[in-house]
Amino acid sequence: MKIEIGKSYEVGPKYKKSFEQCEFWRNDENKKTIGVRVLWRSGSVIITPQNEDEVQDLKDILEQKEGEYFEPDGFEECEFAECWDGVSEDLEFYGDNPDEEKIQEKYEEGEDFVSEILEEFGYESDEIETFIWNEVEIEEAKDHIPF
Numbered sequence: 001m002k003i004e005i006g007k008s009y010e011v012g013p014k015y016k017k018s019f020e021q022c023e024f025w026r027n028d029e030n031k032k033t034i035g036v037r038v039l040w041r042s043g044s045v046i047i048t049p050q051n052e053d054e055v056q057d058l059k060d061i062l063e064q065k066e067g068e069y070f071e072p073d074g075f076e077e078c079e080f081a082e083c084w085d086g087v088s089e090d091l092e093f094y095g096d097n098p099d100e101e102k103i104q105e106k107y108e109e110g111e112d113f114v115s116e117i118l119e120e121f122g123y124e125s126d127e128i129e130t131f132i133w134n135e136v137e138i139e140e141a142k143d144h145i146p147f
Helices: 054-060 102-108 114-120
Strands: 007-012 020-026 032-047 078-094 123-132 134-138
Touching: 007 054, 007 123, 020 078, 032 114, 032 123, 054 134, 078 102, 102 114
Parallel strands: none
Antiparallel strands: 007 032, 007 134, 020 032, 020 123, 032 078
């Protein structure tokens, strides 16, 4: 496949259950962070390489093997396209968190969405990191208007 500067490409995993996102929630009051890691059945991003280095990086991920991952957020022009059917969701507590037990208990009860629980404890969504595991597929994005 020929990859060119300024053209948009849809990038996604070759196999199911290889598209992962981690959303970081921060609480400015207690200076704590919680990650919500979701493994999706599938998903994709749209990448528009802006220079020769990004073209080469996109070509290089075609060589990605099992057990390796790719972080598309490092590209200057990368946008989330889609994901569907979350197959697992895990909370990650970083450092000593005084609310961990209460949050975990409410989460396991399953009555609220995780975002509602975290907001109740003063957390706000800060950023999302995306990981595409194992082999990837790249195709020219159809009907996509570059940024």
